[in-house]
Amino acid sequence: MYPNEVELQWSILIVLYPFITGLVAGAFILASLERVFRVEAVKPTYRLALLTALAFLLVAPLPLQLHLGHPERSFEMYLTPHRSSAMAMFGFVYLWYLMGVLLLEIWLDYRRDIVVLSQTERGWKRLVYRVLTLGSRNVSERSLGIDERLGYFITLVGIPSAFLLHGYVGFIFGSIKANPWWSSPLMPIVFVFSAMVSGISAVMLLYMLSTRLREKEIDMRCLDKIAQYLLYTFVIDFSLEMLDLLQRIYEADESFRSLDFMVHTRLWTSQVIVQILLGTVTPIGLLGLTQILRLSDIARKRIYGLAGCLTMIGIFAMRWNVVIGGQLFSKSFLGYTTYKMAFATREGLLTAIALMILPFIILWILVKLLPPWYESDSSPGSGSAPAHGTS
């Protein structure tokens, strides 16, 4: 090891960051399936997916801030961004996605409800809703129609924006020529597809959980559709990762021997066992089973739940293997180091756990503030999400 390489630079917080932004991009893509591609079956999850994306997007900068040596200077990235730096440009991609896509789409979709709630609620909630209306109480058919068309356009723009958001995170790693574990043109693409997998899986699990908590019936047609999309995306993601691996093994360039040894020793558990076997092959197999066999609703629900959880673990392991794995070997290809994860420090495990819990708390607040479903609904498939304009 070069003497300065022994200590790892990017900790578990930087593992968390692509995981969280991945969930954002994936949840949004699922939402856009309904809006743009008119996949009616997944409509019950539309608003939930958007709120999930927002909850995670709000938390996404936190691991970065906690990791910085000088978080108080972080605004410099917006004041004097270095245009050749992927990290600096990402600051603007994030801002665009938060403001121009996600918040705008949620606002347009919820606007009618917000206006109504601003007049029916009392107390501090009333103030919150009134601020959200921006002072306009117009909910005429025409204004809502304009909202609908604008929302469609934003979702249309939002899909490539979501790809850009997480693809950019992939590019932040993939553009580092100094690190052969990261440097690859496939990196942004692999990141995007694994993001979609984790996002779809997260919304699926959240939908199952929230419907259970509300003591309602799960819409199986919706759930089956989501699981189907999860499977397709997963297969593409797995193929891309295997392609990268096979090419590396075949070409066996200067770095290969060192990386190969690292995977066989330091990364064996997290990469081969957790990411590939438990986190990718098993969920794909389980989901494939539901497509091939005729299984009962309960069996399918259980499989989806299991597959979903394994998927989340697998994608987290993938982020771990990329970020931590990329720092475990020396750039001389002649040595290795270990990651000593702290527990209760600013960049420790406890902080990481807290940061993973936080989005769910925010989501709970958002769901209370902007309900993605109606209390009066009890039967599935009756359009339990508010209709979009003309449907």
Next chain:
Amino acid sequence: MLGIKEHCAILGADVTGRYGAGNANLFKDIEHLIRLVAVIAIALVAFVILRAAVVPHSFGQYGHYRGAAIGEIASRPVAFAGHDTCEACHTDVVDQKKLGKHVVIACEACHGALAKHVDDPGSVQPKKLDTAIVCARCHEANSAKPKNFPQVATADHSGGIACDTCHQPHRPKIETAKTETEGKK
């Protein structure tokens, strides 16, 4: 509790009935969007003003960085005076070194950083060196050192005693008897 649909039904007559169709009312129907654009515009202006106030003045002077940083970094005080400065005063040592192989070695390589001594020669004195340690750093035998470089296994060569017992460090080759006052005031 009334659902949203019921609320809309109650308010619908009030809210939607007020605005009829027609071009004159287009403005009313996109009023919320205009308000949104106004909020964004205000935020942008605030950002531009903030930026002008906060970004350091020398930023961009030579490139995408704070130009004043160059001066700040260059103004760090030095710790090593440099052999030219030592030689300005200690000319007797210079004459001594000229006779031997150590002429190429800077004074502070062995004597450590002495800019403070140059600043105040009277009160800041260089530390007395332990030659057993200082000389061994270069001359202890090691297979990776160039073969033509003088090196010894000190355990065999001297048994660990101070090198200046026999060698005069400024003129290391043992040719004449060592004199005591060389190099010192």
Next chain:
Amino acid sequence: MEITRRRLLVLLPGAAVAWKFVLAGTPEAAPNYKLTEHWWAMLIDIPKCIGCGSCVRACAEENDVPEGYFRTWIERYHVADWKIERPEVESPDGGKNGFPPHADDGGKNFFVPKLCNQCADSPCTQVCPVGATFITPDGVVLVDKSYCLGCRYCIQACPYGCRFLSPKTHTAEKCTLCYHRITKGLTTACCEVCPTGARQLADLKNPKDPIHEFLRTHTVQVLKPHMATGSKVFYNGMDGSVR
């Protein structure tokens, strides 16, 4: 011969005047230094390096380098027979206190000092999100520690492992080519104390610089040329096994 009081009275004023320029607070106060007249580089002569560690110690003292981190360091290579792609390398405490003795075991053994390569197309300055690290007009890559966020992207991007995060300032830190010395007409601390002349500062805009001449007439290499970093630290007599 002793330094008599009379000699001191003669010598001291001259030394004091010269010293004033050395201690000058800014490049402007050393009026002869113009940024555009220099393009700094370094030559490392491998066959001359004896691994004494003087450079590592001097650098640490000159620049207050935190314990356990290195702005420069020395690696000891052992290349067995023809196995040029599989050398054995060690760097105990960066070579700060020299190296433990090794018996001659056949095969090549040599020392390689390393430092920031002051790259002309440096990947580290490319990735800095705010412009806290940069290359000066005279060719030295520096870090503005009052602007650095401590994001560590530059440390990841450096192919040579020469950067680290200072535990004192929580900003990125690395070899500055003793910028505060070379702008005052001194040489770097490491070059000053190197006993064999294995490390030499070079000014590539100075045609009369003997090191510049050396580079023109000898076979030299840079580390990791395939990275195309425009490295300005040149190695004479470097074996192909050096990583």
